[in-house]
Amino acid sequence: MSDLGGVDTQLLEVESLHKSFGGITALGGVTFEVESGTLTGLIGPNGAGKSTTFSIIGGMLQADSGAIQFGGEDITGESPDYIARKGLVRTFQMSRExxxxxxxxxxxxxxxxxxxxxxxxxxxxxxxxxxxxxxxxxxxxxxxxxxxxxxxxxxxxxxxxLSGGQRKLLELARALMLEPEMLLLDEPFAGVNPTLEKKLINRIERLRDKGQTFLLVEHDMDMIMDHCEQVIVMHQGDTLLTGTPEEVQSEERVIEAYLGENVE
Incomplete structure (x- = not known):
């Protein structure tokens, strides 16, 4: 893992990301930070821009504007390979073994x-x-x-x-072979049975307790609220709120954003 010197606790800093596709705005100024050694959830209704944000952070997409810093270094616009070598690795909703x-x-x-x-x-x-x-x-x-x-x-x-759940375990294990400082997890529990889901979250928490940093997109709100220290809420391509699970659940804007949505 990279040595960040312990000076700045903000490992990932995302500032004012904008992205449009054919005149349709996907991101309109996404801004948030992720603290080192934490398990942070990124949530939002369908179409909020979560996947686009992940793809830009991981280097799969280029932002129209904005900046991304990882460990104090500007990684905006860098390739996925370069970003992975710096210690920021992404897994995918569909396993790629x-x-x-x-x-x-x-x-x-x-x-x-x-x-x-x-x-x-x-x-x-x-x-x-x-x-x-x-x-x-x-x-x-x-x-x-x-x-x-x-x-x-x-x-x-x-x-x-392998079963779907076993493939999820394999993908996370493969990602950790790269010794990342931080992992971006895209719906790591989708299609996983309850037994394997519990095993997976237990492994993630054990790694977090050893200093690993995680940012995960997940539709299971109980999972997010029970296990994440910080939750970032996106809505209509922007950052709506960042706070603790307790703060997020009691925020009227979050309730309104999810009203009528099938969050699964």
Whole structure:
């Protein structure tokens, strides 16, 4: 993880993001901050601009104007690879694993410092002793991460055979192989059964307690209110309110924004 020196507790700073598509305004000045070592929720009715905001922060989209700082560095307009190398990594609502590869192969392909693909080719029964020192380190790290998420028993299964919830666990484990300072989680609990959902939030909270920072988009309001220290509310492409769960739930503007919406 990157060393930010502990000077500024605001790890991510988003200032006045604007984005239009074909004359339609998607974002009209989104501004918020995320404190280091916290679990922060980003919520809003359908069409509020949450996904667009995530895509701009992660470098998948370019803003028309505005600025993004991460760890005190301006990352506005940088590529997803550059942003990930700086320690800001995004997961997606739809898991993006390599379905024809095994779970452990998916894990080992994640580290950006890996030289070549020999590590992937070598992880088959009986061949582990042939891997290089670097590959051995990556293998050990991948296995430890699978154990953390209780999916090490699936290591040699094809990723395409996993359930939706297991794929969510795999995607988060893969993201953590990059040793990010902060993770952007896009609906991490969608399609996850209650048992795996509990396991996933427990892992996220354990990582948060160790200093990891999370910003998550999620439609399950009970999940957001029960587990996040801070909640950012978006409405019609702008930031409506930032506050604690208690403050957000008692705010009349938030109630009005959600009135008539199916928040699931």
């Amino acid at each position: 390599f379905q024809n590869m095994t779970v452990i192969e998916n894990m080992m392909i994640a580290p950006t410092s890996q030289r070549g693909e020999s590590a992937i080719q070598s992880i088959t029964p009986g061949l582990r002793e042939d891997v290089s020192e670097q590959e051995e380190d990556i293998f050990e790290k991948a296995w430890e991460m699978l154990e953390l998420f209780d999916i090490d028993h699936l290591a040699l299964e094809n990723a395409g055979a």
